[in-house]
Amino acid sequence: MADTKHRANAPLTRPQFAHESEEEFARLLDFYGIRWEYEPRSFPLEWDETGRVIESFNPDFYLPDVDLYIELTTLKQSLVTRKNRKIRRLRELYPDVRLEIFYGRDYRNLLFKYGLAKGWDSPAPYVKTLAHDIERILFTEAQIQDRVRELGEQISRDYTGKSPLLVSVLKGALYFIADLSRAISIPVAMDFMAITSYGGEKASSGAVRIIKDLDEKITGRNVILVEDIIDTGLTASYLVKNLSARDPASVRICTLLDKSVRRIVQDLPIDYRGFEVPDIFVVGYGLDYRQLYRNLPFIGVLKEEALQRT
Numbered sequence: 245m246a247d248t249k250h251r252a253n254a255p256l257t258r259p260q261f262a263h264e265s266e267e268e269f270a271r272l273l274d275f276y277g278i279r280w281e282y283e284p285r286s287f288p289l290e291w292d293e294t295g296r297v298i299e300s301f302n303p304d305f306y307l308p309d310v311d312l313y314i315e316l317t318t319l320k321q322s323l324v325t326r327k328n329r330k331i332r333r334l335r336e337l338y339p340d341v342r343l344e345i346f347y348g349r350d351y352r353n354l355l356f357k358y359g360l361a362k363g364w365d366s367p368a369p370y371v372k373t374l375a376h377d378i379e380r381i382l383f384t385e386a387q388i389q390d391r392v393r394e395l396g397e398q399i400s401r402d403y404t405g406k407s408p409l410l411v412s413v414l415k416g417a418l419y420f421i422a423d424l425s426r427a428i429s430i431p432v433a434m435d436f437m438a439i440t441s442y443g444g445e446k447a448s449s450g451a452v453r454i455i456k457d458l459d460e461k462i463t464g465r466n467v468i469l470v471e472d473i474i475d476t477g478l479t480a481s482y483l484v485k486n487l488s489a490r491d492p493a494s495v496r497i498c499t500l501l502d503k504s505v506r507r508i509v510q511d512l513p514i515d516y517r518g519f520e521v522p523d524i525f526v527v528g529y530g531l532d533y534r535q536l537y538r539n540l541p542f543i544g545v546l547k548e549e550a551l552q553r554t
């Protein structure tokens with residue numbers, strides 16, 4: 245049964261847009277996880293004799309991560325001529341300011357053209373179809389890869405000379421352990437478990453049964469439990485107890501996502517955490533809804549219609 249507590253619930257506070265096209269563009273930027281500011285700066289272009297500004301230009305958007313201003317423009321000729329003159333003047337007066345002009349409404353293609361919506365032009369067509377079910381992106385492919393690299397470096401430092409064993413549970417942490425292990429610069433081994441948790445499609449009940457155990461003994465090993473997401477903490481807590489009973493040298497937890505607001509289990513120390521997530525059901529990069537969406541390269545929030553589909 246679908247559990248409504250997990251639904252996407254974060255309406256973004258929006259500025260008052262002058263045009264509908266700007267609002268549409270802002271939605272698209274949100275969708276691709278690109279941060280933006282709306283008309284944040286006014287560039288003076290002309291002054292009268294007293295030094296008073298008599299003409300200025302306010303680009304529609306600023307994208308802080310790429311230090312780029314964007315001006316949306318219709319193709320109405322009367323407006324274009326005046327605007328073009330202003331933009332020429334802006335380029336003369338402020339040569340260091342980066343401004344791109346987006347003509348027409350095909351913003352999606354323009355975002356790709358300017359390399360802003362990375363990671364979306366690459367997936368297989370099948371993945372593109374799945375991506376249509378996404379309401380918005382929480383963590384882009386680039387953000388995930390950067391964070392995983394940092395976690396790998398941290399683990400490499402902490403376990404120098406120790407050769408830890410990465411233990412992961414199929415299938416959600418599959419992509420994470422694959423990338424994490426390659427970001428670790430010391431010798432590591434890997435082993436896998438499979439469990440069934442008795443619960444709904446979107447949450448576990450914490451009652452866990454092991455259906456595939458580890459291949460190797462872990463006695464005396466430094467174990468790192470690699471998890472996709474820790475929600476209530478029931479699964480991780482069961483696994484830590486289970487692994488600890490096998491006399492390893494140590495057991496630590498590394499989770500990509502931490503939905504800590506949902507935690508039921510007290511006292512579950514998390515040594516490595518990729519991102520904190522709000523109480524929203526997320527998919528992608530290994531995380532599924534009814535076994536789908538694992539192969540999306542980003543982590544996003546599903547559209548309501550995709551959650552309702554049977």
Ligand code: IMP
Pocket residue numbers: 416446447448449450472473474475476477478479480503524525526527531532533
């Ligand atoms: P816990 O025992 O409540 O911590 O549940 C952890 C498991 O629940 C994860 O390994 C996931 O399989 C699943 N889960 C929890 N939240 C999400 C989510 O937002 N998306 C996908 N799976 C989730």
Ligand code: MG
Pocket residue numbers: 416532
């Ligand atoms: Mg799952």
